Amino acid sequence: MSAAEERTRTGPEGSPSEVFRVFLRLGLTSFGGPVAHLGYFREELVERRRWLSETGYAELIALCQFLPGPASSQVGFALGLLRGGPLGAVAAWAAFTLPSATLLVVFALGAVSLEGAVGHGILTGLKAVAVAVVAHAVWGMAGTLTPDVRRKLIALLAAGLALLLPGTLGQLAAISVGLAAGTVWCRHTAAARAEPFGIRISPRIGAIALASFSLLLVALPIAAWITRNSWIGIADAFTRAGALVFGGGHVVLPLLQAEPAISGSVTPDQYLAGYGAAQAVPGPLFTFAAYLGFEMHPGPAAPLAALLALIAIFTPGLLLLVGVLPFWARLRESRAIRSAMAGAGAAVVGVLAAALCTPIGTSGLTGPAPLVIAAGCLLMLATRRTPAWATVILGAAAGALAGALDLGLSWI
Numbered sequence: 001m002s003a004a005e006e007r008t009r010t011g012p013e014g015s016p017s018e019v020f021r022v023f024l025r026l027g028l029t030s031f032g033g034p035v036a037h038l039g040y041f042r043e044e045l046v047e048r049r050r051w052l053s054e055t056g057y058a059e060l061i062a063l064c065q066f067l068p069g070p071a072s073s074q075v076g077f078a079l080g081l082l083r084g085g086p087l088g089a090v091a092a093w094a095a096f097t098l099p100s101a102t103l104l105v106v107f108a109l110g111a112v113s114l115e116g117a118v119g120h121g122i123l124t125g126l127k128a129v130a131v132a133v134v135a136h137a138v139w140g141m142a143g144t145l146t147p148d149v150r151r152k153l154i155a156l157l158a159a160g161l162a163l164l165l166p167g168t169l170g171q172l173a174a175i176s177v178g179l180a181a182g183t184v185w186c187r188h189t190a191a192a193r194a195e196p197f198g199i200r201i202s203p204r205i206g207a208i209a210l211a212s213f214s215l216l217l218v219a220l221p222i223a224a225w226i227t228r229n230s231w232i233g234i235a236d237a238f239t240r241a242g243a244l245v246f247g248g249g250h251v252v253l254p255l256l257q258a259e260p261a262i263s264g265s266v267t268p269d270q271y272l273a274g275y276g277a278a279q280a281v282p283g284p285l286f287t288f289a290a291y292l293g294f295e296m297h298p299g300p301a302a303p304l305a306a307l308l309a310l311i312a313i314f315t316p317g318l319l320l321l322v323g324v325l326p327f328w329a330r331l332r333e334s335r336a337i338r339s340a341m342a343g344a345g346a347a348v349v350g351v352l353a354a355a356l357c358t359p360i361g362t363s364g365l366t367g368p369a370p371l372v373i374a375a376g377c378l379l380m381l382a383t384r385r386t387p388a389w390a391t392v393i394l395g396a397a398a399g400a401l402a403g404a405l406d407l408g409l410s411w412i
Helices: 003-010 016-029 032-047 052-066 069-109 116-145 149-164 168-185 186-190 203-227 230-244 249-259 268-276 285-296 302-329 335-364 368-383 386-404
Strands: none
Touching: 003 335, 016 032, 016 069, 016 168, 016 386, 032 052, 032 069, 032 116, 032 230, 032 335, 032 386, 052 069, 052 116, 052 168, 052 302, 052 335, 069 285, 069 302, 116 335, 116 368, 116 386, 149 168, 149 335, 168 186, 168 335, 186 335, 203 302, 230 249, 230 285, 230 302, 249 285, 268 285, 285 302, 368 386
16 A cells, blocks of 8 residues: 555645644745745655655645645645645744744844845845755756656646746646646546545535635625725635635735735835835735735734735635645546646646746846856755755845855846
8 A cells, every 4th residue: 555545545644833843944944935835835844754655746736836826835734635634724824924924023123124235145045055955956846747748848838838938837837738738649648546635624614615715706896885894804804815815925916915805904105115025024925915904003902913914815815725636636536537637747847947047047146156156056855955945044145144245146
């Protein structure tokens, strides 16, 4: 019996406390945006800890890309659910989210800043590490998910689409093409029995989650309009933004700025300052909501407003994931679905490769020093002698040194 089959039979192998420790480390060290986060997850949880197979991980990424909400946080939530059950899922979300949310609230208080040559060097080093992490993920996943010519062609086609159509639209188009191509070109991969998914959620719980998602979207706007209560207004604004965004990350920013409850309480200068700070912290960009909630409700209750905004923006995407997973676990037993997912897995490799080119490569390799840092970090990851979190620390230290000595942080 395989490890995945054994896990499906006996339930989660780990504990919520183990999940919390692992994801706290990831929450403190995962810089570079959602695609880079997926690279960090793969390095730590697929490569080093073997919580999930490469194929299962790619399948999970493809599924989350099609759901509204923060894709990397949804993947992390599902991995916590796989390893530690429902409490493990909550532990994964909290541990991965709270470090960056806390840092952004501290920034709102004016107590933290990364300015000057050393601060700039640290940020440059962290971006270079993200390049190395994603490059290592692309190389490793390509070996497993594109073993034949057909799937290599799907990956190349997906990469081209993602580069031609930047942003979430290109990613969705690439994975859609991968699904379609997989049904035609990857039928031979469906002959084998599907690997057990390992995530156990009953259809009843899934239906409750989907009903809760719908209820929130209908009830909160009505309650906010009737009561004119500022707390309900915060919950409504951030829940709606979290429910309407695909792919997460930067896509959520214009949605947040367009919400009247937010734009009426946060000045453009405050918004831009928080946006800049959100680029400098680890973890999901959705934690920008904590900063906005803090600014929307000044005074002693500001921390509670930050927490409410943070929970509200993540809730829709996580409810949708819980709602879809039990039905997806059944659908994937179909040979046609398995063929499609083989193509989607190859497309995921292409999407990650495209993101490695831009924006991760273009923003991370800004000069000779970042190029050297990225190459050194990639070598450390490839030899598997240095865990990802230690690579992040070393990359940041190298960037700080380069900044202090003015050693080629830019090509000019």
